[in-house]
Amino acid sequence: MVGQRVRTRFAPSPTGYLHVGGLRTALYNYLFAKRMNGDFIIRIEDTDQSRKVEGAQRNLIKTLEWAGIVADESPEHGGNYGPYIQSERLHLYREYCDRLLEDNHAYYCFSTSEELEENRQLQLKQGLQPKYNRKWLPEEMGGAVPSSEIARKIGEGCPYVIRMKVPDYVSVWFEDMIRGPVEFDSSTIDDQVLMKSDGFPTYHFASVIDDHLMEFTHIIRGEEWLPSMPKHLLLYEFFGWEPPKYAHLPLLLNPDRSKLSKRQGDVAVEDYIRKGYSADAIVNFVAMLGWNEGEGTEQEVYSMQELIEKFSLERVGKAGAVFNVEKLNWLEKQYIKNRPVEQIITAIKPVLAAELDKKETSMSRELISSDRYLGQVIDLMRERVGFEHEFVTFSAYFFFDPDAYEEEAVKKRWIPETNDLLREFVSALEAVEPFTAEAIESALKEFVAPKGLKAAVLIHPLRILASGVSFGPSLYHMLEVLGREAVLRRINKGMERIVVPV
Template identity: 45%
Template sequence: MNQKVRVRFAPSPTGPLHIGGVRTALFNYLFAKQHDGVFVLRIEDTDQNRYVEGAEQYIIDALNWCGIPFDEGPGKEGSVGPYRQSERKSLYRQYADALVEKGKAYYAFDTSERLDFHRKDHEAKGKTFIYNWHNRLKLVNSLSLSAEETQQKIDAGEDYVIRFKSPKDETLLLQDTIRGTIRIDTNILDDKVLFKADGMPTYHLANVVDDHLMNISHVIRGEEWLPSLALHQLLYNAFEWNAPEFAHLPLIMKPVGKGKLSKRDGEKMGFPVFPLSWNESQGYREAGYFSETVVNFLALLGWNPGTEQEIFSLTELISSFSLDRVNKSGARFDPDKTKWYNQHYIKEKANDELADLFRPILLEKDISALSFDNDFVERVVSLIKERATFVSDFWQLSHYFFTTPEHYDEKAVRKQWKPDTGSIMNQLVSILEDITDFSSQNLEDRVKQWITDNELSLGKVMAPLRLLLVGALQGPHVFDILELIGKEESIKRIEKGIAELG
């Protein structure tokens, strides 16, 4: 790869960033970093009617949260800015005019009403109206009019657009890194509008001009842009510019059924489709997912590392990623797999970091930070995180460390509380009162020795003990619970349970 790698992510600020867009950004980022290149963010806001306030900042915040920040873009100006297309408006007209001068584009004065008439007329005859080589000389444009007539219309202030003049009877060979060679018959292409009557370029012209001026070496984008590839290549040819290398990523498909993943799928099945919350739609961050989870599962949607490895850090992804191993076919989204990834990253995270995330939940539950020091909360987290999918699960898994049980699981009581259980638990209290080293291992040794000496079964002691400490048959190792809540609280809970359960 001789030239400097420069890639771009070019979203439109028309709403929140879908995770399909995040994956496109991620693949661009990985490719750039692997080749010591530059990742550019360009905001394609030429369609001012669809512009949504706050969407651009949302895109930037989402990339930053995912840990894939751009190198150049709005607020990080490089030498080829500005990076918002609306601020580059004055650039595009000269390129549209240059194509007209070269005979590669033309002025079209057809009114929307007239074009609508042609479409309906074709539909009535069972045909599709395409504005191109077979009818352009019958329509109102600078190809069918004389130079004088054309100038008169321009001077009179008539609205017009600039259309690309698609070639006739050519076979276009397009190269895509993921899909190989694509053959296109140019006779089926329409003469796309490049410059609109409102003085703004269309996506196609602005996209190609900007990619050229920003020295973009590789265009890595979603499969939905594949139909535009022929026009874009023809524009590069018309300008006599070298085209970047193209790679069109596969779609992210619904968990069940056909079609690509949509916001509606998430709402119906209860999972996010946006990285961050937007209005009423919950994001992955707010749903309790870690950014590492999102990056990891998105990387493996459409890319195959060629091994059985499923867990990748961002550093590992940068070194392993290859466009050659991106699939052509769509990648099915699996909500359960995303939870599996989050479960993994919870286990991997440091206890102090998880404790910091857990503390606000404790405060919501009226658990005073003064009552339980940092070390206590971290030790609780260390015992329960293996069973958690989200930090929001922590309270359900650990409430008994912070509060004495008020109730006991009725089904467990019926099964575990026998006529002699109260007497056995009273004996256990006497044993615990005599133990000074209240560490988990010492407690286990002493209690199990007592069980053996008295020819009791583990089941007659351990399950009722857990029930009295926790209120249910759940939780980590019983002796870890005893150690952490301490001797005084442990005995208090056992005696309370004996009194309540008889």
């Protein structure tokens, strides 16, 4: 154990999407492993055949890789400890279960689920903790069932499960890397089912066997697993194995502080991807939910590389953390503000292409799809958008002539003389050479000054005509990027369509 290469794991069940809590668990496992120059492994826990979802495994791994979490070993990457899918390891569980049976640490149980339920109800009615009544505990383990009876049931082909025999009154203790010492009394623990009647192991059994065989040094998982620690520890003891180190992470919470769940917002990483969040922001955000560098650091933005360099389990907090979308949004903006243009251009080209497929435009498709044009749009808009796709959707006027004008804004900015002034200014604009922000600005100021008017009387209407909306980047720069042709077209067309308020 000492001096051993660190190995951590993320062990999802392939039942659907990747939960953001799962992403954080995977991330912490990954960061810790990488920090320690170790390996991060993905194992698929598909011991519940009924819950298995087609394609889930692929999707889980794909989403992790989207986030930048690439496994050193997994069903897809291979490795020396495979197979990495539990349903392909059934013979192993059977083999180890037999050992437990031989050593009297486990026993056959033929109780039906109806019996179990009945027993549970009875105990509940009596005010007792629902617990298996050990009806099938064999004589040699202190129970009442002769081995001949067990042999007979097996011979008859009766369905059975195998349960672990939890010793009666022992104290189970371990040192959690995040929480410190935690102690349990075995009398509160049920005789956990190890092998189900369909021949598959339960989570508890399979994960202990695999964690040992795959030689993980550290198990980093959600706090919801803390109560099952004694079962796992007892199994290690039965086998005479040294357990790995454990770290139980605090939970991710809904705004009402319950365990993060659907119905109170999005929980699937894919939901956030779909909305346009970047891997940079999601990873950064989720990493900070429970971990921080400490010691007066005021850094908020961390790259994956920095996280790897700085992460430590000692600095993971104990209390649950609310998944606060507002801060995520802020982080996303930070990344958009600082991301290289080329990268954004690449990202938004397909978005633009899709929009262009849906809608006609009077602009030159070639022009507005060019790197140069997109680069200019990005320069003007990067401090104004919340997501990359908004470079296209939120600033649609860079790609499509407006087909409506903000009513309130028109009402506020139009005076009876506005259209006349605009008509006159159009001639001035036609003459502006070159058609640059500076030239447009001085043209406008020179136009307005002799009339004793403020620039604002034209600025606002121009913006509305050019973009359809009352907000956006610097007017002059916007006009420059749009180009003379589009600007004049939009002004002329707009004046025909605007209903001047009386």
